[in-house]
Amino acid sequence: EPEVTQTPSHQVTQMGQEVILRCVPISNHLYFYWYRQILGQKVEFLVSFYNNEISEKSEIFDDQFSVERPDGSNFTLKIRSTKLEDSAMYFCASSPDGGNQKLFFGSGTQLSVL
Amino acid sequence: GDSVTQMEGPVTLSEEAFLTINCTYTATGYPSLFWYVQYPGEGLQLLLKATKADDKGSNKGFEATYRKETTSFHLEKGSVQVSDSAVYFCALSDLGDNKLIFGAGTRLAVHP
Numbered sequence: 001e002p003e004v005t006q007t008p009s010h011q012v013t014q015m016g017q018e019v020i021l022r023c024v025p026i027s028n029h030l031y032f033y034w035y036r037q038i039l040g041q042k043v044e045f046l047v048s049f050y051n052n053e054i055s056e057k058s059e060i061f062d063d064q065f066s067v068e069r070p071d072g073s074n075f076t077l078k079i080r081s082t083k084l085e086d087s088a089m090y091f092c093a094s095s096p097d098g099g100n101q102k103l104f105f106g107s108g109t110q111l112s113v114l
Numbered sequence: 115g116d117s118v119t120q121m122e123g124p125v126t127l128s129e130e131a132f133l134t135i136n137c138t139y140t141a142t143g144y145p146s147l148f149w150y151v152q153y154p155g156e157g158l159q160l161l162l163k164a165t166k167a168d169d170k171g172s173n174k175g176f177e178a179t180y181r182k183e184t185t186s187f188h189l190e191k192g193s194v195q196v197s198d199s200a201v202y203f204c205a206l207s208d209l210g211d212n213k214l215i216f217g218a219g220t221r222l223a224v225h226p
Contacts, residue, residue, distance in 0.1 A: 004157060031212065042118070043158075043203060043216035056213060091158065098212045105150075105157035 002026045006092050006106035013082055013113055021077045021109045023092030032075045033093040033103070034067065036060075043091065049075065050098065082113045116141045120204045120217035127194055127224050135189040135220045137178075137204035145206040147171075147180055147187040148214065152201045161189075161202070194224045 005024040013019050025032050034046040047057040049067050066078045075094075079086055092106040121136040139145065146165045150158040162171030167182035176191045187204060204217040 006157075033213070035214075035216075037219075040218070042218045043205075043214075045213040045215070048213060093158075095212070103160065103214065105159070107155060107157040 002104075004092055004094055004104050004106035006090075006109050008109060009107070010110045011112070013111070015084055015113055016081050019079050019082055019111065021079075021090050021092075021111065023075045023077075023106055024073055025075055025092070025094030026096075026104055027073070029094035029096050029104070031055075031095040031098040032067075032069070033095070034077045035091040035093065035105075036088040037091070037108075038085075038088040046077075046090075079111075082111075084113050087111055087113045116143075116145065116206060116208060116215050118204050118206055118215055118217035120202075120220055123201075123219070123221040125220060125222045127222070129196055129224055129226050130193045131224075133189070133191040133194045133198075133222065135202055135204075135222070137187045137189065137217060139185050139187065139204075139206050141185075141206055141208060143208045145208050147178070148205040148207070149176070149178055149187070149189050150203040150205060150216075152203065152219070154200070158203060194222070196224050196226055198222060199224045 007022045032049040037043045047061045048055045064080050089108045091108045093103050095103050117140045148163045149161040151161045152158045162173040164171040164180035170179045178189045201219045201221045203219045205214045
């Protein structure tokens with residue numbers, strides 16, 4: 001069964017450093033998402049992406065965050081200057097048609113900012 | 115804004131026990147409701163869903179009924195197995211919106 005793949009599974013970085021979290025969505029999917037979960041809190045929507053542009057973003061997704069689909073297969077989340085409060089599990093998801101009924105999630109990248 | 119509240123875990127049960135994980139929601143519109151499950155080391159997977167009042171979603175022995183009058187979508191299973199040990203997330207999505215709003219998740223541990 002096709003799946004969404006995220007790498008790395010765990011990333012440790014120093015405060016102020018840039019990080020790039022990588023995702024390979026399911027190949028025929030057209031809509032891509034990032035969510036995050038701070039330890040003990042709710043899974044939160046960050047951003048949705050379609051047709052090479054952001055279609056929706058949350059208040060969390062400020063200027064420190066950016067997304068890109070650089071090569072037609074990868075979908076990346078970049079945090080330019082990480083803060084301690086960026087420590088969280090980041091989930092990538094993809095969907096064939098943008099409907100919320102068919103969302104496939106990756107297993108997540110645990111980001112630890114020290 | 116819209117929100118989802120689910121019971122705190124962990125929930126610890128013996129095999130074959132009855133499971134209920136409570137979920138209530140607040141929404142301005144008429145949302146679709148979901149339960150997602152995350153097994154250890156894996157991504158979130160859709161377990162079941164319901165799109166309108168009184169709909170019952172079911173899968174793998176799990177059930178949840180969309181109760182508009184009580185704004186609830188409680189997850190139930192009559193007889194849990196060790197393999198059901200996972201984190202369960204309740205979520206909603208408003209009509210026409212393609213993002214999900216999740217609860218905090220409830221960890222279930224089932225012992226033999």
